[in-house]
Amino acid sequence: MIAPPAQTPSSQVQAQQEESASALRIRVAAIFAEHRSRLIPTHSKEARAARLYPMLYVGFALPVILVLCFVSLPCFVPDEANHLLRADQVSCGEVIGESAQGAEAGGQVDSGLLRLANGFSRLRNRWKARYTGAAHPPARISLREFQSLETIQWSGSAKWAGFGNTAIYPPTSYLPQAAGLWMGARFGLSVLHTIFLARLLTALCAMALGCWAIAICGSGRLLLAVVLLLPQTLYLYASMSQDAMLIAYTLCGLALVSRAVTESRLLSSSELPLALCFFLMCAAARPPLLLLSAVLLLPPLCLRRTRRETLRTLGCLALLAAVTLAWSWRAKHLGPLTTWNGGNPPAQVIYVQHHLSQVPGIALHTIKADWGKLLFSMIGCFGYLDTFLPGMAYPLFLELLVAAVLLDSRRRRVRPALALLVVASVAGVVAVMYALEYLIATPPGGGHALGMQGRYLLPLLPALGLLGVVLPRPREWGRPALVLVLAGIVDLRLPLILASEFYHQSLWGVLQMIW
Incomplete structure (x- = not known):
């Protein structure tokens, strides 16, 4: 009998390396499958909703947002002119705004961009003049005015501009806007067409994050999708405002928490840092949202793991608060606080200190005076906060929001006190x-307090979807998708409403004028 040839040392080493590589591939595939099962639902009904809801959202939202990116007049979204200047500053590599002695914070921006922003701001002021009763030119923009602004090019020279209310915001809320401005300036586009490009990138990035949030969300998936289909959300997505990315970041963080709570487990080693990053980007841009990150405590509390896991989450929240406060402290020293409506913080603090007994009355009077306006502006309020949807659209969207909470409930064995x-x-x-x-x-x-706007509430609404884990599940499943269909059908009218309000031409004429 012939013995097999003996293996040489080199062949033995090669065989061991192949076995190690094969074991490594198997291990990596197992880890990927584990994280994929946690980030993407695998149950039949969950998988069906995870596929259907994002498809419905994209099918209705994408065409509306693509048109709004061009039809919505620049600088007509609240504070969009200052957001535009801040995005240009970020595109030049400036992480935070610059301080000015005795003046509001700001920075160096392209003079061509500043000229266009001032031009559209004048149009917005003319729009505002409709309420003064004095003689003024027509509010709608004409073809000649649009063409004069369309010819403005990038100058390549920087000029100081003050934008104190946006100079304090972190650059993470302006990444797609800054990328669009940078590409438009390098490719030789006009300033106006560059803004359109930046709006498109912002909308696509925000929509991509929204689709991912819908796909991975547990309890509250339907509510999250309805919030993304609110006309006000679509209007903000098709703008240069930081609210577009702020809403997307918040929804992604809430979706990760919702998935863990629904599956009665802790956030994984990859989900927890990701959720912290999303909440950090939100809290740095709008510090009150720091309180919303308390929902990270839900997974360990639902499992009654009140020691190690809860302490770890509390440590993460403490780090989140420290970074947020450090950024706010740095932004505070850029310049004087931006106020409006005659606000005077030092005098207001003194008044509150001497009239503490009146604070509850002020709060009740604020709620009584603001709740209706807040709901209207949360669903849809455009232009100079004076352009609205048809009257029946507002009660319809309110009913859809309530239905989204009730139809998407999935009761788990958690303490209702949570x-x-x-x-x-x-x-x-x-x-x-x-x-x-x-x-x-x-x-x-x-x-009573002035200045509150409904768009501030949009990142908060999906958090109420977490209440679905303590509500009884409805008997029927499958009809919740009709909620998204109804919301999407109403959204299709939004470009027509804005075109008729802002321009003399029809919607098709506006698109032809732009291109």
Whole structure:
């Protein structure tokens, strides 16, 4: 019998290396499959909703947003002119705004961009003049005015501009806007067409994050999708405002928490840092949202792991708060605080200190005076906050939001008292927002807070979807998708409404004028 040839040392080493490589590939595939099963639902109904809801969202939102990117007049979204200047600053590599002695913070921006922003700001002021009663030119933009602004080119020379209310924001909320401005300037596009490009990139990035959030979300998936289909959300996505990315970041963080709570498990080693990053980017841009990150405590509390896991989450929240406060402290020293409506924070603080007994009355009066306006502006309020949807659209969207919470409930064995954590975090964010508005946007001694806008509530609404884990599941499943269909059908009218309000031409004529 012939013996097999003996293996040489080199062949033995090669065989061992192949076995090690094969074992490594198997291990990597197992890890990928484990994380994929956690980030993407695998149950039949969950998988069906995870595929259907993003498809419905994209099918209705994408055409509306693509048209709005061009039809919506630049600088007509709240504070969009200053967001535009801040995005240009970020595109030049400036992480934070520059301070100016005795003046509001700002920075160096392209003079051509500044000229276009001032041109559209004049149009917006003319729009505002409709309410003064004095003689003024027509509010709608004409073809000649549009063509004069369309010819403005990038100058290549920098000029100082003040934009104190946006210079303090972190660059993470302006990444797609800055990328669009940078590409447009390098490719030789006009300033106006560059803004359109930046809007498109912002909308696509925000929509991509929104689709991912819908796909991975557990309880509250339907509510999250309805919030993304609100006309106000679509209007902000098709703009240069930081609210577009801010809403997307918040929804992604809430979706990760919702998935873990629904599956009765902790956030994985990859999900927890990701959720922290999303909440950090939100809190740095809008500090009251720091309170919303308290929902990260839900997974360990639901599993009654109140020691090691809860302490680890509390440590993460402490780090999140430290970074947020450090950024806010740095931004505070850029310049004087931006105020409006005659606000005077030092005088307002003195008034509150001497009239503490009136604070509950001020809060009740604010709720009574603001709740209707807040709901309207949360669903859709455009232009100079004076352009609205058809009257029946508002009660319809309110009913769709309530139906989304009830139809997407999935009761788990969790303590109902944990719902108080969700409610308290959302209520805390709203209370801090109102307190800040009372300081900086309300005259000293005002009877109720001014300046609160419904768009501030959009990142908070999906958090209420976490309440679905303590609500009973409805008997029927499969009809919730009709909620998204109804919302999408109403959204299709939004470009027509804005075109008829802003321009003399029809929607098709506006698109032909732009291109």
